[in-house]
Amino acid sequence: xxxxxxxxxxxxxxxxxxxxxxxxxxxxxxxxxxxxxxxxxxxxxxxxxxxxxxxxxxxxxxxxxxxxxxxxxxxxxxxxxxxxxxxxxxxxxxxxxxxxxxxxxxxxxxxxxxxxxxxxxxxxxxxxxxxxxxxxxxxxxxxxxxxxxxxxxxxxxxxxxxxxxxxxxxxxxxxxxxxxxxxxxxxxxxxxxxxxxxxxxxxxxxxxxxxxxxxxxxxxxxxxxxxxxxxxxxxxxxxxxxxxxxxxxxxxxxxxxxxxxxxxxxxxxxxxxxxxxxxxxxxxxxxxxxxxxxxxxxxxxxxxxxxxxxxxxxxxxxxxxxxxxxxxxxxxxxxxxxxxxxxxxxxxxxxxxxxxxxxxxxxxxxxxxxxxxxxxxxxxxxxxxxxxxxxxxxxxxxxxxxxxxxxxxxxxxxxxxxxxxxxxxxxxxxxxxx
Numbered sequence: 001x002x003x004x005x006x007x008x009x010x011x012x013x014x015x016x017x018x019x020x021x022x023x024x025x026x027x028x029x030x031x032x033x034x035x036x037x038x039x040x041x042x043x044x045x046x047x048x049x050x051x052x053x054x055x056x057x058x059x060x061x062x063x064x065x066x067x068x069x070x071x072x073x074x075x076x077x078x079x080x081x082x083x084x085x086x087x088x089x090x091x092x093x094x095x096x097x098x099x100x101x102x103x104x105x106x107x108x109x110x111x112x113x114x115x116x117x118x119x120x121x122x123x124x125x126x127x128x129x130x131x132x133x134x135x136x137x138x139x140x141x142x143x144x145x146x147x148x149x150x151x152x153x154x155x156x157x158x159x160x161x162x163x164x165x166x167x168x169x170x171x172x173x174x175x176x177x178x179x180x181x182x183x184x185x186x187x188x189x190x191x192x193x194x195x196x197x198x199x200x201x202x203x204x205x206x207x208x209x210x211x212x213x214x215x216x217x218x219x220x221x222x223x224x225x226x227x228x229x230x231x232x233x234x235x236x237x238x239x240x241x242x243x244x245x246x247x248x249x250x251x252x253x254x255x256x257x258x259x260x261x262x263x264x265x266x267x268x269x270x271x272x273x274x275x276x277x278x279x280x281x282x283x284x285x286x287x288x289x290x291x292x293x294x295x296x297x298x299x300x301x302x303x304x305x306x307x308x309x310x311x312x313x314x315x316x317x318x319x320x321x322x323x324x325x326x327x328x329x330x331x332x333x334x335x336x337x338x339x340x341x342x343x344x345x346x347x348x349x350x351x352x353x354x355x356x357x358x359x360x361x362x363x364x365x366x367x368x369x370x371x372x373x374x375x376x377x378x379x380x381x382x383x384x385x386x387x388x389x390x391x392x393x394x395x396x397x398x399x400x401x402x403x404x405x406x407x408x409x410x411x412x413x414x415x416x417x418x419x420x421x422x423x424x425x426x427x428x429x430x431x432x433x434x
Contacts, residue, residue, distance in 0.1 A: 022202045024202045025133060028128070031096065032126060033057045034061065035094055035097060037073065037082075039090075085208065092405065095406075097125040104191070106190035107187040124170060127169055128166070132166045134162070139182050163175060173188075174188035196266040200266040203408065204408035210409075218248070218408060218409065219248040220249050222271075222414070223252055223272070224253050225274055227328055228274065228395070228397045231373055235420075237414075240413060244410070247414075270411065272399050284403045286400075287397075289397050290395065295385070295390065296367055296368075296385055301384070303317060311335070311339050314366060318366070320346070321368070322351065335390045348365065397422075399415060401415070
């Protein structure tokens with residue numbers, strides 16, 4: 001389990017390492033045939049639908065089954081019926097092609113009208129090659145054709161040709177070629193985001209194949225928000241890696257906005273913390289429990305001795321406040337503004353719960369915290385909850401994932417582990433929802 005803190009924005013660095021390509025991505029033609037045969041029920045009808053010969057479809061399915069080491073279809077006199085595994089992979093192939101189609105559409109929308117040339121973006125999922133996808137990911141990570149070629153162990157002309165094929169397929173400019181290297185245009189960035197989502201779907205296919213053989217493995221990146229996650233996340237990840245040691249988990253933190261961008265670009269697989277209100281078609285939210293916010297102070301703080309304590313009294317104390325624009329900061333602002341007061345503002349702002357707690361305990365400052373978290377981290381009675389309610393701060397705590405497609409096997413197991421870890425022990429009066 002790796003703990004790290006990323007930069008607030010998920011921009012691709014020219015020095016970043018290329019994203020590792022899943023091995024099934026090399027068989028994208030076979031995945032097209034898989035989807036078509038599952039849709040149409042025979043190799044003949046599938047061949048007609050995707051404009052290739054029937055023998056080519058037969059060879060593609062045979063090669064895919066050989067590579068997977070498992071049968072994906074049952075052959076009958078009336079056609080071909082997918083096995084349960086074949087049906088699952090075919091559904092993922094549908095989602096994969098949907099991401100590629102969306103990438104083509106978004107790239108076209110991001111390109112200036114004057115930069116477009118006649119092309120067939122609707123056909124992009126059916127014609128893009130594995131080599132072009134590899135080149136796009138590598139050029140975004142490496143920043144130059146030379147770096148991309150070295151990372152892919154191919155020649156620079158091969159990378160250049162693959163990138164040209166992408167631009168010709170879409171009819172838009174995807175790259176700025178400069179003396180300092182190659183950078184993605186807005187259209188290229190839009191395409192890259194969707195290609196990364198497509199590659200995440202292919203990795204999920206590989207996870208399905210491994211699980212079918214009884215070997216649960218994978219790699220998850222979980223983004224965490226500052227408050228409440230310590231109530232369930234440590235127990236969840238510990239249970240997951242104990243039961244499935246071949247699943248790697250990387251935990252990163254950040255603001256909700258930065259983590260959301262990473263989630264929708266497949267750089268993060270889930271966001272744990274306070275859920276957002278309102279329906280978002282891009283997100284699937286798992287509600288685990290409810291928690292409200294409180295003000296915390298170290299034992300002996302003057303505000304704990306004051307009779308008739310009010311928000312006005314707290315506003316005059318020294319604080320370490322949440323980062324501006326975060327949900328905790330907005331909640332704090334709302335509570336004070338509701339009583340006609342200016343919210344606390346000072347020179348210290350932090351998103352790290354550990355640093356915030358240290359400033360509370362060592363410097364005698366006040367801070368806002370999760371009630372349940374403050375109760376569980378009482379520091380032997382040295383951390384106290386200030387006896388003043390903060391109305392309207394009740395929050396739904398859970399995990400957000402991408403809504404499109406089915407969660408991968410490792411992600412499903414992570415969500416189940418979170419549900420198990422969030423269940424309160426007997427006698428726990430906190431409000432939870434399993």
